[in-house]
Amino acid sequence: MVEDINKIPSTSLPGTADLAWASFPCQDLSLAGNGAGLKGERSGTFWGFIKLIQELRLQNRKPSMIVLENVYGTLTSHEGKDFEAIAKSVAGEGYNFGAIVMDAVQFVPQSRPRVFIICIDENLNIPNDVFCKRATPAW
Known part of the structure; x- marks a missing residue:
């Protein structure tokens, strides 16, 4: 189905998805x-x-789970208020979340920072050994 997201009724979506991914347009958030x-x-x-x-x-x-992907400006737009609105929205739907910034060169042939907001249903039990520990820089 290709349709404007604002016109899709939830009743047209079958079953229950494990993951929903949204890479909404970036032009209004971009630096x-x-x-x-x-x-x-x-x-x-x-x-x-x-x-x-x-x-x-x-x-x-x-x-x-939900993953939201967009430009770095998602974090800074309107002095962080747009990111705060996203955070409150996903938290209000019962998700724990965190944001990471990664260089798109890991996935596509262009280098630019991308923000990934990873949201997990607050009722899911995630074992501690699933999480990676931050590596200590060698310098």
Whole structure:
């Protein structure tokens, strides 16, 4: 299905997904963009995605995990208020989350920082040995 996220009813989504991934448009969050942030028409499509997650939660069908991917400006847009809005939205749907920044060169032939916000249902029990420990720099 190819459709505007704001027009997709949750009832058209089958079953319960383990993972939902959203890479919503970055232009309004980008440091080179227009500065509209999540209020912008393009980057504001995040709200259509979170609306679907809210509806799925009400139907007891929310995904166990969500990953949100976007530009570094997601963290800094409107002095961090846009990231705070994303954080409050996913936390309000019952997810624990964290953000990491990785260079896209690990995946595609261009080097630029990308933000990944990883959200896990707060009711999931994740064993401690699953988590990696931060490596100590050699310098």
